[in-house]
Amino acid sequence: MKLYRIKKSNIDKKGRGLYATQDIKAGTKIIDYVGKLITKKQTEESDKYDNGKPIYLFTINKRYDLDGDFPWNKAGLINHSCDNNCDYDGKGLRIWVKAIKDIKKGEEFTCDYGFGFDENYKQFPCKCKSKNCCGYIVRSESRWRINKKFAMSNKNRLINNSR
Numbered sequence: 001m002k003l004y005r006i007k008k009s010n011i012d013k014k015g016r017g018l019y020a021t022q023d024i025k026a027g028t029k030i031i032d033y034v035g036k037l038i039t040k041k042q043t044e045e046s047d048k049y050d051n052g053k054p055i056y057l058f059t060i061n062k063r064y065d066l067d068g069d070f071p072w073n074k075a076g077l078i079n080h081s082c083d084n085n086c087d088y089d090g091k092g093l094r095i096w097v098k099a100i101k102d103i104k105k106g107e108e109f110t111c112d113y114g115f116g117f118d119e120n121y122k123q124f125p126c127k128c129k130s131k132n133c134c135g136y137i138v139r140s141e142s143r144w145r146i147n148k149k150f151a152m153s154n155k156n157r158l159i160n161n162s163r
């Protein structure tokens with residue numbers, strides 16, 4: 001029996017997501033992340049990867065990336081959350097999604113997409129609504145920088161208001 005089913009996402013209102021069909025223990029493999037292996041050279045030369053769909057591109061090793069931007073890659077439907085219950089794992093040339101927490105039947109699977117923090121982070125707003133959400137999809141090590149930025153702009157506002 002498949003551990004997931006596809007339905008409308010609670011996080012991405014316009015898209016779909018993957019949901020648990022049964023209770024799942026932490027560490028369980030949920031689904032393979034399948035795609036096409038491409039060389040770094042192809043990544044650099046193709047327009048497709050020109051910052052258009054960074055979500056689906058994985059670094060496999062020094063030579064290869066994995067492009068998961070295909071309709072048959074069901075794992076690509078898993079949405080980002082800052083409080084994710086799954087994570088990507090892999091060995092050799094293969095990548096899969098595994099549970100990192102115990103997950104209850106009916107819960108939506110979520111991963112941490114882990115984009116880098118750069119000037120473009122505002123392109124990817126996050127609507128996961130978790131307590132620790134910083135409002136944007138960036139990898140966890142970078143979130144404090146955004147939080148700090150917001151804290152600073154709030155502080156400035158307070159100072160301005162008290163005048």
Ligand SMILES: [Zn+2]
Pocket residue numbers: 081082083126127128129130132133134135136
């Ligand atoms: Zn979030």
